[in-house]
Amino acid sequence: MQPVDKNNFEQEVLGSRQPVLVDFWSPNCEKCIKLMPALQELEQRYHDKIKFVKVDVSKNRRLAIAQKVRNLPAIHLYRNGERVDAVNDQVTGEAVESTIKQVLH
Amino acid sequence: MAKAPQYDTIVVGGGPAGLTAAMYAARARLRALLITKSGMGGQAATTLTIDNYPGFPQGTTGPELGRAIAAQAERFGAQIARDEVLELDLQGEPKTVRTKKLGTLSTRTIILAPGTQPRTLNVPGEGRLRGRGVSYCATCDADLYSDEEVAVIGNGDAAVEEGLYLTRFAKRVWLVVVHEEGTLDATPVIRERAFANERMGFIWNSVLEEIVGDEVVEEIILGNIATGEKQRLPVAGVFIFIGATPQTEFLAQQIELNQSGYIVTGQDMSTSVPGVFAAGDACQKYLRQVVTAAADGAVAAVAAEKFVREEEWLETVFSAPGALLVVCWSPAVRESYQAVYAAEQAAQNTGTRVVKLDLYRHRQLAGRLQVDKPPAILVVQDGTIAARLCGDFTADGVMESLRSVQERNEQCLPIERKEVNLDATSRQEQL
Structure with a gap:
């Protein structure tokens, strides 16, 4: 998963032609770290349809706040520069996958 | 004989209780599998500092401790799987665990360590x-x-420790306290730290009544229980730490839970179902800490090991063809010595095998063999209990019973009776 920060978020996420999944995480967040293997699995499965990126919130707090992230981990899905869906409560691999399917549908 | 179960024990839950149980079980050479839904460390993994786990003078962190116990368990051969339990059959022989990824697994024992989840307040907006x-x-x-x-x-x-952690980031942390000014439920060492922290503010006599916000939290409404006044407090986040509830709904119809949903266990962490043990925060207990969770795990694993060994012993005894005497005795019951002597004499004279079962050490087996108290002698013929002897034991009396059991056996199975080579001298097996 490609790391994205405040400098290239606009270009990599909002300006992307493909839908983008953004994993907002922090090295202090154990739940985020536990979730990562599941996200990597999903990336393998969906990388041709969705771009997977991650934002380290401890270094890009203002960006996260501006994107209405209030709890970690938070998974946001963007299409054509707009947030179209998000998983920010009970975030599991399964929950993320069903959101991906909805977005692709 | 039925196919042997795939595992001796399956541990459900990857917190300190489950991990310690898996470690002890694997070290006791049990084939142990731990299933965890959300990785290592359980609830402790979301706690950054663990100050009071013995052996760490500078403290440790939840994630570190979780990973360390997992590594220790794997060193002894425990398998750890990230998977989800869908269904448990606790009564069957063997017991089975149906999982999402690994399918249905069979096991002799199960150790339940599902832990707790944070309790919600259920106020509007939450x-x-x-x-x-x-x-x-x-x-x-x-x-x-x-x-x-x-x-x-x-x-x-x-609540207070997490609040203190938040003061490293937030410019102000408001602790909403239901008690009157100066009173916190936290232990003195934590309380003192909170009072000394400049970023910590206290709102006394108050409870949370509502969380307000359109898309995200904007403010909270507090009620003062002394004056009845309402207070609006603009905050960006609300952190709720009002205790926990056990994650035991999936066990409700299967094992005994108390009124609050905690698992009821004996001193050996056994549950109401034989071969099913429990450990950690989900159990009814006095203190829920990492150290007591680990201790529960150790006890549950040792109790599970004993259960497995007894079951294996039973299988060995009852899978042997031919005649066999099982003497149920106890070092604490003098009359039982005579039973041992009589059985050994009878066994020697007839070339029959004899095994001694110490019911003082193996009370569970007494129940499974339906022996109330020692002494008793069971005559086993081709894997089934053909006679139960009690009262005054003499070698002649035991031989008489053996003879009649074997005669009965011949009458029943005149054609298919197998020739069985018994050892010339009686063999003694002791558990």
């Missing part, structure tokens, strides 16, 4: 704004609240 500023995990979300004001609901050890 459910809707979960993940949008309502949090139950300070270490997860603290980064997002740098230079913001946040509220912490609760005043026990967890």
Whole structure:
């Protein structure tokens, strides 16, 4: 998963032609770290349809706040520069996958 | 004989209780599998500092401790799987665990360590704004609240410690306390730290009544229980630490739970179902800490090991063809010595095998063999108990019973009776 920060978020996420999944995480967040293997699995499965990126919130707090992230981990899905869906409560691999399917549908 | 189960024990839950149980079980050479839904460390993994786990003078962190116990368990051969339990059959022989990825697994024993989850207050706005500023995990979300004001609901050890952690990020942490000024449920060492922290503010005599926000949390409404007044407090986040509830709904119809849903266990961590043990925060107990969870795990694993060994012993005894005497005795019951002597004499004279079963050490087996108390002698013929002897034991009396059991056997199975080579001298097996 490609790391994205405040400098290239606009270009990599909002300006992307493909839908983008953004994993907002922090090295202090154990739940985020536990979730990562599941996200990597999903990336393998969906990388041709969705771009997977991650934002380290401890270094890009203002960006996260501006994107209405209030709890970690938070998974946001963007299409054509707009947030179209998000998983920010009970975030599991399964929950993320069903959101991906909805977005692709 | 039925196919042997795939595992001796399956541990459900990857917190300190489950991990320690897997470690002890594997070290006792049990084939142990631990199934965890959300990785290593359980609830402790969301706690950054663990100050009071013995052996760490500088403290340790939840994630570190979880990973360390997992590594220790794997060193002894425990298998750890990230998977989800869908269904348990606790009564069957063998017991089975149906999982999402690994399918259905069979096991002799199960150790339940499902832990707890944070309790919710169920005030308006809490459910809707979960993940949008309502949090139950300070270490997860603290980064997002740098230079913001946040509220912490609760005043026990967890609430105050998590609040203190948040002061490293937030410019102000409001602790909402139901008690009167100066009173916190947290232990003195934590309380003192809170009072000394300049970023910590206290709102006494108050309870959370509502969480307000359109898309994300904007403010909370507090009620003063002394004056009845309402107070609006603008905050960016609300952290709720008001205790926990056991994650035992999936066990409700299967094992005994108390009124609050905690698993009821004996001193050996056995549950109401034989071969099913429990450990950790989900159990009814006095103190829920990492150290007591680990201790439960150790006890549960040792009890499970004993159960497995007894079951294996039973299988060995009952799978042997031919005649066999089982003497149930106890070192504490003098009359039982005569039973041992009589059985051994009878066994020697007839070339029959004899095994001694110490019921003082193996009370569970007494139940499974339906022996009330020692002494008793069971005559086993081709894997089934053909006669139960009690009263005064003599070698002649025992031989008489053996003869009649074998005669009966011949009458029943005149054609298919197998020739059985018994050892010339009686063999003694002791558990």
